[in-house]
Amino acid sequence: MFVADHMTTSPITITKETPVLDALELMKKHRFRELPVVQGNRLVSLVTEKELLAVSPSPATTLSVYEIRGLMSKLMVSDVMIKNPITVDPYCTIEEAALIMREHKISCLLVEENEVLVGIITQTDIFEALIKILGLRKAGTRMVIESRDRVGLIAEITSIVRDCKVNVIGIAVLEKNRERVHVMLRLGTKDPGHLIKALEEAGFKIVKCSC
Incomplete structure (x- = not known):
C-alpha cells in the first residue's frame, strides 16, 4: 500500500x-x-x-x-x-x-x-x-497461530484456510524469536470451529481466537 x-x-x-x-x-x-x-x-x-x-x-x-x-x-x-x-x-x-x-x-x-x-x-x-490492512473494521474472527518459522509457512496456513472455505481479510506475521513466529489472521467468519480443528490436526498451535 x-x-x-x-x-x-x-x-x-x-x-x-x-x-x-x-x-x-x-x-x-x-x-x-x-x-x-x-x-x-x-x-x-x-x-x-x-x-x-x-x-x-x-x-x-x-x-x-x-x-x-x-x-x-x-x-x-x-x-x-x-x-x-x-x-x-x-x-x-x-x-x-x-x-x-x-x-x-x-x-x-x-x-x-x-x-x-x-x-x-x-x-x-x-x-x-x-x-485497513488488518481488516479491523470488518466483521469476523481474529486468530493467532504459533508455528516454527519455515519456508512456505504462510502457504501452508492459507491452503488450509482455503480448503475450509474461509476468506482471509487480513494477515500479519510477528517474529517471536529466531525459530518461532505468530501469524495473525483476520477471517471472514464468526464460526471458525472447523478451521481450528483443521489447523490443529495439521500441527499448528492456536494461541488465541476471538471475534
Whole structure:
C-alpha cells in the first residue's frame, strides 16, 4: 500500500509571509498540527504547532493582550519554519513512511512529486492504513497461530484456510524469536470451529481466537 492511497491531497498551505498568529488560528480551526509552506505550488518548508507555540508568549506573561498582539504580528512563519523538511514521493510504501517518521521522530511527511507538493501524510493516516490492512473494521474472527518459522509457512496456513472455505481479510506475521513466529489472521467468519480443528490436526498451535 502506498502513501498516495492514504495521504491528504491538496492540503491547506501557507506562505513564508503568513503571520504566526494567522497560522495558529488556521491550525486551531482545522485541528491541524502541521502546515506546509509553499511558494506558488512549490514546497518551501513546513511549520508545526510546536514551533509556533514555542515563540508564543507564556500564559503567565505580564504583557497585555495588545502588547502580545503587537509583538506577535511582527513574527512571520519564515522566522520559525523547518528548513529542508523530510519528504517522500507518492509511491513510497506505508511501512517505509512509518519507519521514516519513527527514525526521525516526526509526526508527518510532506509528499512531493516533481518538486510540487501533492499531499501530506500524518501518523493518524498511518494508523488508519494499518487498520485497513488488518481488516479491523470488518466483521469476523481474529486468530493467532504459533508455528516454527519455515519456508512456505504462510502457504501452508492459507491452503488450509482455503480448503475450509474461509476468506482471509487480513494477515500479519510477528517474529517471536529466531525459530518461532505468530501469524495473525483476520477471517471472514464468526464460526471458525472447523478451521481450528483443521489447523490443529495439521500441527499448528492456536494461541488465541476471538471475534
